[in-house]
Amino acid sequence: MELFTAIKERRAIKHFDNQVIIPETDFTQIMESVLLSPTSYNIQHWRFVRVKEAQLKQRIKEAAWGQQQIEDASELIILCANNQAWNDRPERYWANADENTQNILVPMLQDFYRDKPQMQRDESMRSCGMAAQTLMLSAKALNYDTCPMIGFDHTTVADIIKLPKDHLVGMIVVIGKAAKAAHGRGGQLALSEVLMDNTF
Numbered sequence: 001m002e003l004f005t006a007i008k009e010r011r012a013i014k015h016f017d018n019q020v021i022i023p024e025t026d027f028t029q030i031m032e033s034v035l036l037s038p039t040s041y042n043i044q045h046w047r048f049v050r051v052k053e054a055q056l057k058q059r060i061k062e063a064a065w066g067q068q069q070i071e072d073a074s075e076l077i078i079l080c081a082n083n084q085a086w087n088d089r090p091e092r093y094w095a096n097a098d099e100n101t102q103n104i105l106v107p108m109l110q111d112f113y114r115d116k117p118q119m120q121r122d123e124s125m126r127s128c129g130m131a132a133q134t135l136m137l138s139a140k141a142l143n144y145d146t147c148p149m150i151g152f153d154h155t156t157v158a159d160i161i162k163l164p165k166d167h168l169v170g171m172i173v174v175i176g177k178a179a180k181a182a183h184g185r186g187g188q189l190a191l192s193e194v195l196m197d198n199t200f
């Protein structure tokens with residue numbers, strides 16, 4: 001599917017066909033596309049938990065106030081972030097660069113995030129957001145539907161997936177085939193309201 005069509009056709013789907021199995025090749029294509037999303041200094045904070053076990057899905061659904069798409073969608077991905085990725089062997093993020101570039105960028109990125117917990121967290125969430133949008137558009141390009149979700153108890157979900165210390169839960173994205181189309185769009189703000197020239 002062409003990109004602008006995928007952008008228009010992606011919707012947050014609430015009702016999924018629970019019989020659909022996504023072929024592993026499609027799933028891998030989607031996730032490998034996600035890895036090409038941009039991140040600050042190429043830090044790639046994201047860590048993805050693919051929840052397959054029905055019992056775990058059930059517990060996550062309970063933590064999400066019974067939202068049925070958790071159970072019915074074909075894939076359930078919890079987008080997490082390593083909040084300390086900026087300091088976790090950062091030379092890996094520039095492994096393919098020449099030595100000169102590595103010597104500049106690696107200390108630079110560490111200096112940028114050191115002792116700035118709010119910035120570290122913001123960056124983790126930005127990376128998750130970037131990944132989520134690539135995931136949803138890649139899935140749509142392959143004719144799958146998705147729903148991004150934040151409506152769940154984070155502490156409980158973190159417990160269920162054994163989230164490591166220093167990691168954060170960003171959001172959930174489920175993937176599958178819609179059993180029911182989304183409602184009409186809620187209403188987009190006008191471009192003239194949200195786009196300004198030069199300053200607010």
Ligand SMILES: Cc1cc2nc3c(=O)[nH]c(=O)nc-3n(C[C@H](O)[C@H](O)[C@H](O)COP(=O)(O)O)c2cc1C
Pocket residue numbers: 010011012013014067147148149150151152171182185186
């Ligand atoms: C970060 C985020 C969290 C969301 N959480 C939920 C959720 O928990 N449950 C749900 O049904 N929809 C959720 N949505 C879907 C939004 O309601 C939906 O994206 C929005 O209304 C715009 O509709 P559209 O995505 O179909 O264009 C979420 C969307 C985002 C981006």
